[in-house]
Amino acid sequence: MRPDTRLTHAGRHPEDQHGAVNPPVYRASTITFASVAEKQDRYAARLEPGTVYYGRYGTPTTAALEEAIAELEGAYGAILTASGQSATACALLACLQAGDHLLLTDSAYGPTRGFATGPLRRFGVETTLYPPTIGAGIADLLRPETRVLFCESPGSLTFEVQDIPAMVQAVHAASAAAGRTPPVIMIDNTWASPLFLQPLAMGVDVSIHAATKYIGGHSDAMLGAIACTEPLYPQLKQTMAQFGQNPGSEEAWLGLRGLRTLGVRLRQHQSTGIQLATWLSRHPAVARVMHPALHGDPGHALWHRDFKGASGLFGVELEPVAEADVHAMLDGLKLFAMGYSWGGFESLMLPTSAQLTRSTGDVPAGPLLRIHAGLEDPDDLIADLDAGLATLPTAAA
Numbered sequence: 026m027r028p029d030t031r032l033t034h035a036g037r038h039p040e041d042q043h044g045a046v047n048p049p050v051y052r053a054s055t056i057t058f059a060s061v062a063e064k065q066d067r068y069a070a071r072l073e074p075g076t077v078y079y080g081r082y083g084t085p086t087t088a089a090l091e092e093a094i095a096e097l098e099g100a101y102g103a104i105l106t107a108s109g110q111s112a113t114a115c116a117l118l119a120c121l122q123a124g125d126h127l128l129l130t131d132s133a134y135g136p137t138r139g140f141a142t143g144p145l146r147r148f149g150v151e152t153t154l155y156p157p158t159i160g161a162g163i164a165d166l167l168r169p170e171t172r173v174l175f176c177e178s179p180g181s182l183t184f185e186v187q188d189i190p191a192m193v194q195a196v197h198a199a200s201a202a203a204g205r206t207p208p209v210i211m212i213d214n215t216w217a218s219p220l221f222l223q224p225l226a227m228g229v230d231v232s233i234h235a236a237t238k239y240i241g242g243h244s245d246a247m248l249g250a251i252a253c254t255e256p257l258y259p260q261l262k263q264t265m266a267q268f269g270q271n272p273g274s275e276e277a278w279l280g281l282r283g284l285r286t287l288g289v290r291l292r293q294h295q296s297t298g299i300q301l302a303t304w305l306s307r308h309p310a311v312a313r314v315m316h317p318a319l320h321g322d323p324g325h326a327l328w329h330r331d332f333k334g335a336s337g338l339f340g341v342e343l344e345p346v347a348e349a350d351v352h353a354m355l356d357g358l359k360l361f362a363m364g365y366s367w368g369g370f371e372s373l374m375l376p377t378s379a380q381l382t383r384s385t386g387d388v389p390a391g392p393l394l395r396i397h398a399g400l401e402d403p404d405d406l407i408a409d410l411d412a413g414l415a416t417l418p419t420a421a422a
């Protein structure tokens with residue numbers, strides 16, 4: 026089946042719901058058992074996909090979305106969590122212990138980095154931040170105690186595309202040569218969604234989503250998902266339950282509702298994003314646009330090889346200009362709202378220069394913006410950008 030057909034049918038079992046197309050929101054903490062034998066059977070299966078055992082381990086509503094995401098990712102199973110951040114935290118906590126070493130891309134989502142340099146450091150895990158475009162060179166950073174390689178592609182804020190197949194190959198080859206078990210390879214796949222990149226087919230073990238973004242798609246729910254291979258599934262599910270990171274069924278239901286239209290929404294986000302990025306790349310006030318679907322982008326060849334599409338999130342570096350001018354422009358925009366998160370139907374723009382704390386590689390100097398292209402008419406969005414950029418002193422150059 027092709028992706029759009031999967032999106033429509035994955036995780037749906039109307040025969041179990043009196044024929045209703047969608048499962049209801051199951052509000053359940055206690056799950057009762059008809060016999061001691063049934064209680065024991067469900068306990069034994071509590072770390073298997075789809076088992077309804079106790080509310081913290083999931084309900085039929087969460088199981089439906091987990092089944093759908095696992096199918097789209099080509100994964101053995103998926104585990105929902107309370108947010109994208111909790112998905113990342115649970116995945117790392119499930120695979121690391123004191124004395125271990127983590128390789129984390131320098132382009133990681135800020136709070137992922139904060140989790141590594143905060144709680145993980147306190148609990149005795151050492152992190153090395155590597156340049157996102159390191160490719161096969163990642164093997165040189167492996168240590169005997171390296172237990173996790175964490176990727177994010179394209180990177181947050183600066184949108185570098187990582188050569189995931191080269192990294193997987195190099196890490197597996199170096200581990201085999203040293204007679205060691207390779208580290209668990211994880212990726213934050215939020216930007217591409219399960220539609221535009223299937224990391225497990227490239228040898229990645231764990232694919233993480235902030236389902237808050239495109240899967241939910243309407244800026245009204247916090248939700249995370251971890252899709253993984255069979256050997257890792259029980260420990261990831263156990264960690265989610267031990268930390269009590271289960272989402273509510275209402276959030277899972279919103280995720281299911283969003284997922285069904287992911288294909289049509291993403292194609293529009295992609296098209297509008299490319300139109301805005303192309304228009305911006307020709308504007309005199311813009312120094313560069315960071316969008317891997319644009320031909321001149323340094324990550325374009327890798328993106329074209331590995332991804333099936335682009336989402337609507339990209340970066341812009343302005344020509345050097347006073348911060349106050351950038352702020353005045355942002356305050357004056359009519360259609361681009363300012364706010365965290367992205368992936369909803371609405372357009373957003375955020376100044377990101379102050380948050381950009383990178384330790385390796387070529388860090389863009391100018392004022393940075395992060396743009397989310399929403400589902401408005403692209404011509405209206407371009408008119409808003411045009412009016413905003415015209416207020417900058419660099420616009421007339």
Ligand SMILES: *Cc1c(COP(=O)(O)O)cnc(C)c1O
Binds near residue numbers: 109216249
């Ligand atoms: C937003 C985001 C997260 C965190 O998701 P929340 O649901 O907000 O916790 C993780 N990774 C990336 C790339 C994100 O953009």
